[in-house]
Amino acid sequence: MANQDKIVLPEKYYLDNFKYVLNFVIGKYEGLLSPSEINFVKNFLSLSEDAQCLYVRISNRKGQFFRKEKLSYAEISDLDLALRELKSFDFVVKKEGLEIDECYQLLAVYNKPEIVRLINPLEYEVDKSLKKDELILSLLETVDSIDLLETFYNESIITQAVKEELNMVKLFFFGHNHGDMSDFVIRDIGHARFMEIDESQLGTSFESREEAEAVMQLSQLNKEYYLLEETLSPLSIYDWFSQIEIGYFLSLDKAKSRAEKLLYKVGYHLERNKHYDEALEVYHLSSSSPLRERRIRIYNKQKEFKKSLELAHHILDSPNDNKEYYIAQDVINKLDKKLKTTTIRQKEGMVIPVKHSYLHQVEDGALAYFESLGFRGYHSENSICRNVFGLFFWDEIFDPKHNSLHQPLQRSPSDIYEKDFYKKRKEAIKQKLELTKNKNQLVNVLKKSVQSFTNISNPFVHWDDDMIEGMWKFLSYVKLKQIKSLLAEMAIDPKNRSTGFPDLFVWKEKEYSFYEVKSPNDHLSEKQLFWLERFDEWGIHAEIALVSWV
Template sequence: MAETPATTELLPADYYLQNFEQMLASVAERYLDIFPAEQQGALQCYRSLPDKSKMLLVRLLSRKGEWFRLDKLHYAEIGDIATALLPLLSAGLLQQMLPPLDVWFGAMTLPELKSLLHDINEPLLRHWRSKQQLWQLLQAAPELPTQLPQWQQQQGLVWLQLNCQPLLDLLLLLYFGNRYQDLSQFVLSDLGLQRFEGYPLTREGRTYQSSIELKTALSLAALADNWEQTTQQKEPIVLADWLAQLPAPQDNPLLERRRQKLLLKLGREAERQQQLALAMSLYQQCHGWDAAERLCRCLEKVNPPQALAVLTSLAQQTQNETQQQIVARIFTRLSKQRTITDNSQVLPTFQQVAPYKPIEISLVLLPNTERRVELLTQDYFLEQGFDAWFSENSVLCGLFGLAFWDIIFAPVAGVFDNPYQRAPRDMYQPDFVARRQTLITQRMAQLASGDKHILQQHFVCKQGLVNDWVNWQVFTEPLFKRCITTFSTEFLLALFQRILRDPQHYRSGHPDLLLFTTDGKPQFVEVKGPSDKLADHQIHWLHFLADFYSAKVCYVSWKHTK
């Protein structure tokens, strides 16, 4: 979220400093004793600063990049930037230094470049028509970057470089525990745009126990960021270089999970580079289902009998129909290779996915480029007298989130890092249910008795609080009341058991529309526009729902108009 005057006008002038200090205090209370020495020093320097200098530093830390032009820094609440800057330079938190050529060039405007290069006696730079073309010319002349200090002196520009970015990286890692939240999260909360569930944050439940673990966490985060940048820019990947940067196996479960996530990505890249032996070696270092599946696919090509052994183990670990289908397809291919001679003795626990063809209906509607095909289909059913809701994943997920709200946010050690979490850290990990099994068993028994009071209580008491399972904008009170009075206990129990088997997988693929007939009976409808096809997991959901209520797929075509 970008900060604008419209979003911050109701906040104190130094709101960002208060937010930073809040984050710092929370992290220090839980982790200060294991801070690396370098960050300890940076933190001490920060605490010795006057308030205006702290404000300027936090402003710069909140901006993108580590290089800044002094002439571009203007903050009314700070006042004289030069005065606020001096303590930061003295403390070594900022330094005055020339940036690399690409950074310098990116920060220059076209008029500035024209003025600067006008008198430079360099034939190569006399003819250019765009900034991109000029950059290409500069890159083609290796000797030109040596003139950068002279150019800077001509302009009288002062450049500043952050020297304490690692401190912010550490604070963000320890406070948010992820790579997608940052200081803007405080603004969302301060403005009341997001409100979160309350849960204890204790030193005993902290994620990391040593400075070595902190350094490893930062290293893995940097590797993940570099991997994302490398793949997005489609740069060449030298696997040996990446493997050399990976840490050794970790005792900390979270760090080991992050390390194995990178191993899995490197294994996939090894497959793409036809380095199957390396890929299999990497997959064998991982414990997840996805890694075992990739290992089985590799073995399929080089050692089918061994692939069958891995497949047998894989079949015993399936948590959803998609995984069962994958096992079945590999099994079929191995059978065709005559790897398997006696099917009755293979995969004894394997459960085939029963073939299912959903009930189909067809509609011909007038095209409307301003509305989604699902909404046009909803309009049609409303005109036919149905109570029609475009709910997609929000109804079934919402019911689950309300039924288990207090259990999802139960004070389990090591799953909450900050006050702004949509779910516990282990929400989509295999051990989520195991760590809360007693509470879940009690809740399922309560629901089995026909008592739906807990859903109603959570709907009222938790209204508006952030929960990764509950979309309040869609799952409104009228829709909730229809669901809670219509859906049977048998259906709710089966739904919750299904989601608990694999929360990550089963949170998506739900039908687009929920309809209620005039006599109150529910119907689920998956909408498919022209040329759109059902995905496997959507078919599986329709199959499950059809055991309780009407569940169909509606194929929409467009009516041709003259």
Template sequence: MSEHDKIILPEKYYLDYFRYLLSFVKSKYATLLDERETKFIEEFEKLSEDAQCLYVRINNRKGKFFRRSKLHYPEISDLLAAHSDLLAAGYCHVPHVLSIEEAYGLINAYTKPEITQKLKGETVAIDWKLPKTELILQIIETVSQEAILGYFYDGDDLITQGKEEEWAMIKLFFFGHNHGDMSDFVIRDIGHARFIDIDESKLGLSFDTRAEAEAIMQLYNHSRDFMILEENGEADLILQWFESLDIRYFLSLEKAKSNADKLIHRVGYHLEKNKYYPEALFIYQHSTASPMRERQIRIYNKQKNLTSARQLAQEILLAPNDNKEYYIAQDVINKSSQKLKSTTLRQKSGIEISLSPAYQYRVEEGALAYFSAQGYHGVHSENSIWRSIFGLVFWEEIFDPQYNTLHQPLQRNPTDLYGRDFYKNRKEALHQRLTLLKNKKQIIKCMQTNYDQNHGVASMFVNWEEAIMEASIRLVTFLSLKQIKNTLLVIALDPKTRSSGFPDLFVWNETEYHFYEVKSPTDHLSEKQLFWLEHFDQQKINAEIVLVRWG
């Protein structure tokens, strides 16, 4: 986009977005909102426009404490009056108690010289030579909370954001997760991203019950609490904290389960990393989701508990969660007869090429130059080609609103894309699509049509670069119909884990093509990569490992 084509947003664009979001949530989630959230929306609508603007402005900034003297918003005619309105309505407040995080934010609102000046009368020994971050932490440790408020809270200058819990829940209902960002509206409207165009009346709900949303919010808060425990919490303290969470309740809620699994993994891995192996095992055993069983096997191996490792590996092989888990379990079972891991064995079968050491940090680029010198065209495609073919062939099935997996207009991907429900929900439609595509010309036409009609729309699958599209079409011309369809269905079974691990390079000339997974002398084949190499073997798709030697 040229300077002349630059999109200029309206002066109060941020307020328009905020009002839209409130209206959307009020309309779609009226039965799930509690009294405080409903009141938040209704009372906000009654505020003066200046007060609304000021609240949204501070809401969009990081932190909770802001110096009015440092704020400059030309569109707000009377900042002092707007602040007074927010105080009267409770959207700003005067703090009387501070958490550690809030105490840090309050002090951090000032410069280091200002902090020094304010604490001149403090008798507690403070090392003023410390960097600002460390200085603030020392102040929090040595100065009472009451004194911190007395020194740093200036009611004439400080604006303190209020109603954070209500806003956090409202935003959660809109985005469906805790990391939703209002900047997505800006990204969309200035043309830096396109989102799928869908009739809002066809959008489903992010949550079916209030309990699901509250569980997601609680897990988010627990995750933040664990950040503090990670720094200085002993194993016993962490276990005590974890057991107070009622993690089984969170695991029982379908929409909270993945968040609970992430927290379990995070806590377990922290303990494992610090060699609290029995405690880590206890944590991991709360879930069978990946990578919990894999981590347990690693601990059993460290403890020389081969019986438990083998028993768990056998359980995994009956129903593996993903490729990595499968190969790790397989290696445990085969350990007595096979000295090397499956990935290592496969890597040893690769072909060797010699590259200049100048490519040491650009190994794929060097390999591409090597094959180019032999008359091949090629791209460093990695996952892009197969992902793009999948995303373009199944575009309508991925974004079909009938599966209740699209919930808001800024959504990049359907919510079931991250689990096996994707295939379960769409099995009939996916197979029907492949049945309708009776030859490769029809596949290419389907890809080209969706590429042209949806170019630039945010998608985890499609790479919109022209070179990747050209390479994708070239690959389709080389492969058989069966090879293409079988590979697409394998991805569809588990798009989250099976849309990665593809070989680094795709090269071709007029008569042949190859996929190459490029490995430098210090690089190792992953389980995901081995999975696709074995799949390509079965389908007779040309794919090899290239072992680079520095010549």
């Protein structure tokens, strides 16, 4: 972009965005906020503009400890005065004591030469040749905590306070724990465009305080787990996990998927370290994917083939997703001494010669081979089919009546990868497909979406010129019935059925094909097999291209 075209943000854009978030949350969630969170908002809005700017600048930086001499903001006229004001309202504090992880954060604001200089007067044996991170850990293990605080926690250190209140306010606004104020900047400088929804039509991230607190607690538990994974034995982690009321989190809709992710992390850590019985206990707490799959793998390792077979049949009756289905099918095949379903299909692939110079660009090499035969083509992997889906069902995806749009910076509805996505939209999706009587109607819907929403964030649409062009080329070859079958299948489970499509789409005159490219050491995945089988069923031409190096 030319310099004259660059977007220059207002000097205090970050303060405007921060105030917007506070006012938005107070307006929509005041009844769910705690007294301390409401006081946080009110006290912040009563600060002088300089003090507000300084707090937002600090809160947008990483960590909670900052060195005063490192802070310099041209728009803040008197940093010392702003700092005193923040202290008077307890927006920055001097803590009496610090937890071990806070001590690490405190020391990390210094560079290594400064750390060495400050510890020289202390009478402790420390290897000062260690790297900074290792030196800090060594200091935490050997130096008395009082000496550490007296040495490093001096008056030049600014400690951000009311972080818990701020984090809860951001959770209510974004609807998740990884929301970032930088999303405003990404929007304002034009790097991303979001759907414009009338704020009066926006739903709520949480219906109860209980749900929000559960999500926040799970976020903290996940952070705790990662720390424990580095320091404790697997069985000690199992004991830690056993103290968590995981059933409570699983009972709450907003917290359930996050709780299941923690289940998987703990269970897989135990499994990887061969604590199979404990891993099974964890996996048994939920029947979601991929927990049942992991149970099958453990049963097979323990030679509990009867249990493995029973679970496989149970999964086949009601699979969570494609991968789980094929793994269950493979368990049954194995006991019948049959090949894996993916292996069977891969053996049917066509062998193509590809120059060895494409060793690290296998798909490019395969495309070059087909181009040498007179074909033209695109790297279609996922993009072409996802584009058709996202553009055709744009209105249904972003329909505000489903309470899945909560704030103006959402790239996708909050339920986009949940089971309820299809359940909520089933009738609208079926009706749209039934009313589409010919391919021209379908193409017109897609063109209207392209004209109305170009470059607006959609979780399925890849706004790349080649991918959009590839979509039109694909539509010129396939029949309406085939496209509608594809769209209906994807809609049932967008989380698991919007990936796994073949790598290449090629065409020549009246001939076209998708190709899943496999190098000699690559293997077909369950997701890829799912789509190859569906394409076979609908008559969409797709094959596996087995690369042979020449």
